[in-house]
Amino acid sequence: MTEQTTLAPLSSLSPAELEAFLETQRTAYAELQGHGLKLDLTRGKPSAEQLDLCNELLELPRGYKDASGTDTRNYGGLAGLPELRAMFADLLWVEPEQVVAGGNSSLTMMHDCLVQLLLHGGPDSPKPWSQEETVKFICPVPGYDRHFTMLASYGIEMLSVPMNDDGPDVEAVRELVKDPAVKGIWIVPTYANPSGGTCSQEVASALASMDTAAPDFRIFWDNAYAFHHLTEDEAKSADIITLASGSGHPNRPLMFASTSKITFAGAGVAFLAASQTNVDWYLGHQQYASIGPDKVNQLRHIQFFGSAEGVREHMARHRDILAPKFGAVDAALQSALAGREVATWSKPSGGYFVNLDVLDGTASRVVELAKAAGISLTPAGASFPKGEDPRDRNIRLAPSFPVLAEVETAMAGVATCVLLAAAEKLAGVQG
Known part of the structure; x- marks a missing residue:
């Protein structure tokens, strides 16, 4: 989870400062909407680059019998x-x-x-x-x-x-x-x-x-x-x-x-x-x-x-493609949110997802804002039975499918949505 505290917590702002911050985020969000984005972070799908690693499969198998002589066609x-x-x-x-x-x-x-x-x-x-x-x-x-x-x-x-x-x-x-x-x-x-x-x-x-x-x-x-x-x-x-x-x-x-x-x-x-x-x-x-x-x-x-070692070597090639995307998620969230005390997120050493917890009661609003800006996220609460997160704070991020530049753009947008939703919540205004 994040530790960096370079920015002031939103909860520490005076009413006037919070109102000014809210206006700044509204402006940033309007600019985000103006980009006409169409980005998808909804599911952990392999990217085309990852799938290309396996294209040799399209030319296999050589022959149709396994090592024991079994005819695999039957x-x-x-x-x-x-x-x-x-x-x-x-x-x-x-x-x-x-x-x-x-x-x-x-x-x-x-x-x-x-x-x-x-x-x-x-x-x-x-x-x-x-x-x-x-x-x-x-x-x-x-x-x-x-x-x-x-x-x-x-x-x-x-x-x-x-x-x-x-x-x-x-x-x-x-x-x-x-x-x-x-x-x-x-x-x-x-x-x-x-x-x-x-x-x-x-x-x-x-x-x-x-x-x-x-x-x-x-x-x-x-x-x-x-x-x-x-x-x-x-x-x-x-x-x-x-x-x-x-x-x-x-x-x-x-x-x-x-x-x-x-x-x-x-x-x-x-x-x-x-x-x-x-x-x-x-x-x-x-x-x-x-x-x-x-x-x-x-x-x-x-x-x-x-061999089993061949599987391990193949997964290292996947890692080379995926790791920079996960690094981009963390970099974007750190840059915009560290110290604001409105979100925490995982920095996984494996898998396909980043777990983002935002200010209680704002996850649905973040997803709504992101969608309106052209960034599709997994529905808030999807990681809970019946899709019901009692604190409305959890969002699953899936950065594997888009290219790296799109991940960077999408995550900067998500951070803007998190800040806007948090500012709205703390200022007591309806989105």
């Missing part, structure tokens, strides 16, 4: 190609037989697991979750909006807990899991969406080992950004599967990952990693929905990466 192989499973097992710190390589979307795998738990229950469920009177999930906030909308679509009650720099608030979780209706928790453990924090080994261990009233409590461990480093100081994901197994709860975690932000967003490979029991459970139900994934696409990924 049916079969529900768990995915062994060579690709082994490659990502290395990266995810599990054994190859604990990995399923599927289609292009890890979100689809998460949805499949949730639906199967509702319809059939898990290996250690007394009954299908849908037969429970109530099903509740713990949702660390700020968090990933698609996790929350998935739960909402099935009427699952969402319980918010704070997402700290080292992971979910363990004591808050410990209290909630005393309720047998609490069946799971969502976690983006590495470079969390949107806070950028990484779940520590200590927090992961507590989550893996704590007593829960529900015998089939599940940790949906969405390791979407495990390899998405922005600096050479790479965060290491906690080994949740080993921790859970060692504490007597081997089936508790379901880990998900994908190459969606590594190769092509719509044509990558998704992975499930879990205990052997969970893998068998997943495939046992999946056999009725599929006769096998796109193994031709899996083969091209094997040939493109070559």
